[in-house]
Amino acid sequence: MDIVWTMPFSSATIEGGPDLQLRLGVMTVRCEDEDGQVAHLTFTGVAAFAFTEFGACSAEQLDSYEKVTARSASPMLDRVTSVLRDRALTHYRLFLDDVGCYDVIAAEFAPAE
Numbered sequence: 001m002d003i004v005w006t007m008p009f010s011s012a013t014i015e016g017g018p019d020l021q022l023r024l025g026v027m028t029v030r031c032e033d034e035d036g037q038v039a040h041l042t043f044t045g046v047a048a049f050a051f052t053e054f055g056a057c058s059a060e061q062l063d064s065y066e067k068v069t070a071r072s073a074s075p076m077l078d079r080v081t082s083v084l085r086d087r088a089l090t091h092y093r094l095f096l097d098d099v100g101c102y103d104v105i106a107a108e109f110a111p112a113e
Contacts, residue, residue, distance in 0.1 A: 004070045005067060007039055007066040008039060011099065013034045028041065028043075029043075041109070045089070045106050047087065049104050054100040063093075072090065077105055087107065092105075
């Protein structure tokens, strides 16, 4: 597991979100805290996505608390790449306090500057 991005503020301070959009293989997650700081994340080449509610998250998912982690191997990634063999994909994970865990199988991840 590699850490590829860390939240610039505590996810416990997120106001009215996060907002998530998934359109044509591009997933964006936008979070704003109570002071107006914004985190805007983009996953491209999305092949699979799963959300686990906060109370149902595993200890393993907590490893991605307030950060995006990348995994080169996981059961979810194995399942997707067994069908999509010609695509270079990574398992990205983000855990937000009082929200839950986002698991995304995608080609790329980038935070907005």
